[in-house]
Amino acid sequence: MTMNAVEGAGPRPRRVGLFVTCLVDIMRPTVGFAAVKLLEDAGCTVVVPAQTCCGQPAYNSGDRATAARLARQAITAFEDCDHVVVPSGSCGGMLIRHYPELFAGEPEMAAKAERFASKTHELVSFLTDVLGVERVTVRFDGTVAYHDSCSSLRELGVKAQPRRLLASVEGLSLVELDEAETCCGFGGLFAAKYGELSNAIVSRKADDIRKAAAGTVLAGDLGCLLNIAGKLQRAGSAVEARHVAEVLAGMADGPAIGEPQKGAGR
């Protein structure tokens, strides 16, 4: 019996640096370990260089200098990796699309940022598009809906990849949301700065999810998921939210986002 969850990977070991993202690091390490498992099962050697934030909150708040400082730090930290893989489309978009824009006046750094961007990938699309993973051999019993995070979809072209892998999960049935491509209203600091507006947008997303009659909603971005889970829970919905990597790695047996440990001190 094989222990591998992933089939169809190539033979050459690649040194993959996991850019875990601050949200996964602090809020939900399970997603990081799920990413490690998926990558190792596909034959990669995974390393985790010391890291902090990609700089996106600063970048989107108009503070380019801080964003550039954090970009420099990340680029240096992952210098000796063949690939950088990130379990988030939003941070991925920052690393891949926006880092090169930060060093317009510095050709040497700009070239480094370009090289860094070209070796960096969002987790699920890295598995399918770079490693050629076609299916996973795990089980998840339930009906799930997949929410396309805006950055994954529009900055990185991630749409079919997670659906393809989810289709290979035994026991899982995938339903499409009417508005899978509509923003959940997270938007990083937007959710706190424009709370009322963000709430109006995520309320529509929660309605759409409830209408789809799925037991679980999945996405590739923890930011969206914290927002969606928080709204569903506040509204008393029983729909659970998880990162897609947890399901693909067969690590979805623990509590879903915002749910208590079974038997946690009562």
Place this chain on the structure above:
Amino acid sequence: MTAVATTPRFKANVHEALTDVRLQGAMTFARNFAGRRAAAAERLPEFEALRDSARAIKDHTLAHLDLYLEAYERKVVESGGHVHFAEDAEAARKIVVGLCKGLGAKSVTKGKSMISEEIGLNAAIEAAGIEAVETDLGEYIIQLRHETPSHIIAPAIHVTARDVEQDFRKAHRELPPERDLSRPEQLLGEARGVLRAKFLAADAGITGANFLIAETGASVIVTNEGNGDLTQILPRAHIVIASIEKIVPTLEDAAQLLRVLARSATGQDASVYTTFSTGPRRAGDPDGPSEYHVVLLDNGRSAMLGGEFEDMLRCIRCGACMNHCPVYQAVGGHAYGWVYPGPMGAVLTPSLIGVAEGGQLPNASTFCGRCEEVCPVRIPLPKMMRHWREREFARGLSPAPQRFGLGAWAFFAARPALYRFATGLAARALHLAGRRKGRFASAPLAGGWTRYRDLAAPQGATFQSRWRAKNGAVK
């Protein structure tokens, strides 16, 4: 200055919009546009190539705008018309009011024009003792309601049919009170009847322009009601008001842009009427105005040329960005507080009225990117909103709590060891505090979040500390 901006009160406007049950009901209609656009794009195999071509046409024109403006002016003059350049809104109002007075006009009809809204033209015309009558049905409705457009192509999209019935009963007192206005086509018929008399009585007709063609001196308008045609053909004078970036080099260019305009806007292959007007009535023409004027408005646009907001001047005012915007869909156009709503308004408003007044708008975006995805001329709207945030930040205009919070975050994020220590501590503390329920219903400093949704508690130790415990620090 023009229409008064309530943009600095954006958050209060948002609250009003979200708690306005009638508005929320009306806004569901706005969401239909997205599906229609998608279907129209789907029907046309070369749609994406057309978008590239549309962008190239506009970029080329903007790079040579001075030349094409001069060429356009020459052609208008050759065809017997007059061109007036207006540097700002006040200059434009003066020119138009002066022209109307010169005609001895008592009444003018108007086709739909966002430039008219931008310069606050109706108030100026009426202050001169001249009646201004909007003839686009949506514009007519909001004129009766003393409102401004809430959408650049569907100005009354925030109004329901029942509202219109009440407005018509109040405004059209000469009609029998017992008449049936329960169906939309009855409302339409009544507006048509009332407006017909206005068309025939008008001394001047004012229209906007979707395009101005340098090669021919023609102005082009697209409408679905034909009101623009009656506005510009029946009166003695036709006055076109348009901003300078409406110029395109050739008729062929205009035709290319028309192919993406209606599809992006309403999902129609073409608008019902596409009307070209070139100069006044010529000898032998069966109809047309005896005077033809074009007022070209700058109002801050030439200052955008060559700068980081130049791409915004490609905009052809289709409204696709707002039709696809989650923020616009939630609150409608009036919350934006000035003339132009949605993503295009969020970029254009600070350009035209200043970032101190308009700075809220480019901040109020999730950067979901759907606007850029559907823009027919591929304007990088999120990128330009970010540019505004950068200018705000550089000028110290961003709110103090945000600056402080980000500064603290950046301090830790630039020091990996300290960051691991601090986040490790915070994650464990929050985990312990929240583990019974797995989440928080309220949390200090997170009110903007927890007022509306729960906040998940961290799982405990951070990923990095668990990884190090397992694998050592090197790996």
